[in-house]
Amino acid sequence: MTECVECGAEVSLHDDLEVGEIIDCTTCGAELEVVDTEPPVLEQAPELEEDWGE
Amino acid sequence: MNVGILYSRIRKDEKLLLSELRDRDHEVTKIDVRKQTFDISEAPAAFADLDIVVDRCLATSRSLYATQFFEAYGIPVVNSHETADICADKVKNSLALEKAGVPTPATKVAFTKETAMEAIEDFGYPCVLKPVVGSWGRLMAKIDSESAAEAILEHKATLGHYEHKVFYIQEFVEKPGRDIRVLAVDGEPIAGMVRSSDHWITNAAKGAETDVFEPDEEALELVERASDAVGGGLLGIDLMETDDGYTVHEVNHTVEFKALDEAVETDIAGTVVDWLEEKAKAADPDLEVTA
Numbered sequence: 001m002t003e004c005v006e007c008g009a010e011v012s013l014h015d016d017l018e019v020g021e022i023i024d025c026t027t028c029g030a031e032l033e034v035v036d037t038e039p040p041v042l043e044q045a046p047e048l049e050e051d052w053g054e
Numbered sequence: 055m056n057v058g059i060l061y062s063r064i065r066k067d068e069k070l071l072l073s074e075l076r077d078r079d080h081e082v083t084k085i086d087v088r089k090q091t092f093d094i095s096e097a098p099a100a101f102a103d104l105d106i107v108v109d110r111c112l113a114t115s116r117s118l119y120a121t122q123f124f125e126a127y128g129i130p131v132v133n134s135h136e137t138a139d140i141c142a143d144k145v146k147n148s149l150a151l152e153k154a155g156v157p158t159p160a161t162k163v164a165f166t167k168e169t170a171m172e173a174i175e176d177f178g179y180p181c182v183l184k185p186v187v188g189s190w191g192r193l194m195a196k197i198d199s200e201s202a203a204e205a206i207l208e209h210k211a212t213l214g215h216y217e218h219k220v221f222y223i224q225e226f227v228e229k230p231g232r233d234i235r236v237l238a239v240d241g242e243p244i245a246g247m248v249r250s251s252d253h254w255i256t257n258a259a260k261g262a263e264t265d266v267f268e269p270d271e272e273a274l275e276l277v278e279r280a281s282d283a284v285g286g287g288l289l290g291i292d293l294m295e296t297d298d299g300y301t302v303h304e305v306n307h308t309v310e311f312k313a314l315d316e317a318v319e320t321d322i323a324g325t326v327v328d329w330l331e332e333k334a335k336a337a338d339p340d341l342e343v344t345a
């Protein structure tokens with residue numbers, strides 16, 4: 001368990017967390033990026049800067 | 055082997071790859087593209103031990119530059135720069151398919167509102183206007199009438215980035231409510247999926263229903279030819295069925311496979327990693343690819 005940097009709500013994290021992964025806060029909907037896994041540290045995910053994806 | 059995963063976000067797709075690689079005891083080097091600088095003459099130290107790099111960058115420009123750097127450093131990268139360059143641009147993609155004799159929808163490109171309007175009138179209604187770079191079916195417009203065409207062209211010309219001033223206009227393909235995505239490595243299909251939706255954009259990201267697609271002879275051949283046409287690699291090939299057989303709409307190089315992984319029995323990450331092992335081995339015959 002760690003806190004959402006946006007709303008402070010607890011965010012539940014699964015076991016196979018990866019640095020670089022994006023997690024959605026189920027309380028406020030913010031996109032959070034995992035910047036560390038031991039212990040888990042979340043930051044606000046950066047905005048998409050250009051078109052991406054397939 | 056040591057596999058570099060170049061990324062800016064770890065999605066489900068990357069997680070599937072990472073866990074498969076780790077299960078096979080491969081070394082994995084995660085490379086966050088936002089934290090790298092690329093020197094034109096010298097490879098960053100972090101890349102020294104890499105046997106192969108998988109480009110999973112989401113942003114097109116990053117992908118196009120990074121692949122060039124890895125190739126310059128002599129590190130095998132999938133997909134290759136050639137493939138990324140062709141697939142990232144719908145015009146290059148269409149030209150490559152046409153040149154290879156792969157059936158693809160009739161397409162015209164124009165650079166001004168006036169000539170775009172001429173192309174649209176030429177196709178008749180409905181026809182389709184797409185951005186030359188773009189993803190997940192965003193910013194695609196089905197044009198049903200002259201007034202719609204005028205409004206859309208005006209908006210694009212006024213609001214758009216310069217890339218939106220390249221007008222990519224395509225015939226509207228009447229399809230039986232579904233389109234097909236085949237995931238392939240160097241033209242060899244791994245799995246296929248049909249996406250059905252009442253909406254004309256049948257994109258998994260837009261909530262279409264999915265089902266397994268088993269390619270027939272004709273589809274197999276087209277997948278191989280479409281893959282060759284863009285230089286091969288791990289690709290998503292989009293086909294539609296028409297009365298005259300299949301037509302290949304486009305080939306995607308930054309392919310997502312999580313939806314496919316859920317839809318089919320095939321072990322997709324496993325097949326991709328088999329292929330990575332082969333690729334790395336081909337680049338360096340002395341490499342021990344199995345743990």
Ligand SMILES: [Zn+2]
Pocket residue numbers: 004005006007008009025026027028029030
């Ligand atoms: Zn929150």
